[in-house]
Amino acid sequence: MRQRDFRLRSRSLEILDGCTLFNLISIFLAEGRVPHSRAQLANACWSSQGEEHSLSYVAKLLDRVGIGTSGYYLASRRTHQLTPPLFCFLTRHPGRRSLAIVLRRYKDGVVVHEGAGEAMAMSRREFAAVWDGVALVTEGATDQLIADEQRGMDERSLEQFRASFGLKAGFLDASECDEIVGQASRHFQRSVVGRALEVSPVRTSQSAYLNSSLIPMQASIFDRARQLVSDAELEFEDLQVVRYGPGESYQCHFDVDMHSPPGQSSAFGLRKWTILVYLTDDFVGGETRFPLFGESIAPRKGAALYFRNYTDEENPNPFALHTGTPVRSGAKFAMNVWSK
The missing domain is CATH 2.60.120.620 (q2cbj1_9rhob like domain)
Incomplete structure (x- = not known):
């Protein structure tokens, strides 16, 4: 589905601390092999601490660090149509929706990570029962020159911090x-x-x-x-x-x-x-x-x-x-x- 519909359907909200959000996005980008600046990402995640995080909000945050995304909706919730990695919301506990990443798809289900602890396997039926059908996927770095510049900044900042530590x-x-x-x-x-x-x-x-x-x-x-x-x-x-x-x-x-x-x-x-x-x-x-x-x-x-x-x-x-x-x-x- 198109971005306009994606925003309308992405009403699930969760308040995350900066570290959990950083861990989730880092895993998401690593699985997708998307080049990015970990330092810039940390800044963006920390500044969002205490805010309500919808998938649209995550998309805007990624855009701030030069990473494009698109959203879609699968009314059927068929896992074989998923292309991991992707962000989604899961309702695994009554009244509480949690932001999660689908890392991989396998024959009988998916592997999911919620940013803390270990990844977990879920069967197709288990996943379909807790997923609302909305997903966010990455389109990669929007500007390779900006991505390269950010990685250069990372290296300089890291060396300076190491020298002071x-x-x-x-x-x-x-x-x-x-x-x-x-x-x-x-x-x-x-x-x-x-x-x-x-x-x-x-x-x-x-x-x-x-x-x-x-x-x-x-x-x-x-x-x-x-x-x-x-x-x-x-x-x-x-x-x-x-x-x-x-x-x-x-x-x-x-x-x-x-x-x-x-x-x-x-x-x-x-x-x-x-x-x-x-x-x-x-x-x-x-x-x-x-x-x-x-x-x-x-x-x-x-x-x-x-x-x-x-x-x-x-x-x-x-x-x-x-x-x-x-x-x-x-x-x-x-x-x-x-x-x-």
């Missing part, structure tokens, strides 16, 4: 870590996110801001941070201590506003550098994971993870996308040292 053991000693946790324990409140500083299921930790009157060693911490990143001119926000209990996490995010003009401060401050100091390690889970960069850091008490949030051109670096994975048991304490 590091882990310093012993940034704080054990007694300093314990002192900071003790001071913060009286000031924790639910963590907030975004320009509006709102409570969100994206970030489920508790936070405490500590100034020099609460932490006399703050000036010493800032001096060590300047030495760590070799920038004597840096100024810093007040220290932020975070606590994650069992099941709590911080989904994929950037520490800066990805949509502020280059070199200009946002609601978060400029945050040229992030230095994340682990204050405890007697817990399970809670790794700091970088899905684009391909690294996962296991917290060690007193260690400082550091990375630059911008490229040399003062644009936010998409490879700084990271997540604090769920704590499975115990309590994780860490401290954000953000440059202004």
Whole structure:
């Protein structure tokens, strides 16, 4: 069917976090062997976080990163007419429709992925019972020159991020870590996110801001941070201590506003550098994971993870996308040292 009809029929909606949407689209494009910029895709997915995602919305998002799509409708829902990979909505639970990808078709059914966990096989009858017949397929890159340019930007951004990324053991000693946790324990409140500083299921930790009157060693911490990143001119926000209990996490995010003009401060401050100091390690889970960069850091008490949030051109670096994975048991304490 034509695009006009596709938009009319594509009324299924789901609110996804940026990471799940990024994973779904990455799988979709990899299966279709469509050249694309993972960095540009991450930016687009993160900026859509919290929005309702129809198939039309996904089509517009892909268009923003130079990938054409078309939609069609199969009233018969016959799986042998499908040409994977394709996006669709499935109603596998009463009252809840989920965005999914049909990866492959086989004689008796299809293989489906919903962006998290593993792909699953469904028989023809099972799939037809939960699919509404609407599908979105890719037409490939709309402009090869733009696609090549974006991949070049990816390579430069990746090299710059790799050069800034590091882990310093012993940034704080054990007694300093314990002192900071003790001071913060009286000031924790639910963590907030975004320009509006709102409570969100994206970030489920508790936070405490500590100034020099609460932490006399703050000036010493800032001096060590300047030495760590070799920038004597840096100024810093007040220290932020975070606590994650069992099941709590911080989904994929950037520490800066990805949509502020280059070199200009946002609601978060400029945050040229992030230095994340682990204050405890007697817990399970809670790794700091970088899905684009391909690294996962296991917290060690007193260690400082550091990375630059911008490229040399003062644009936010998409490879700084990271997540604090769920704590499975115990309590994780860490401290954000953000440059202004």
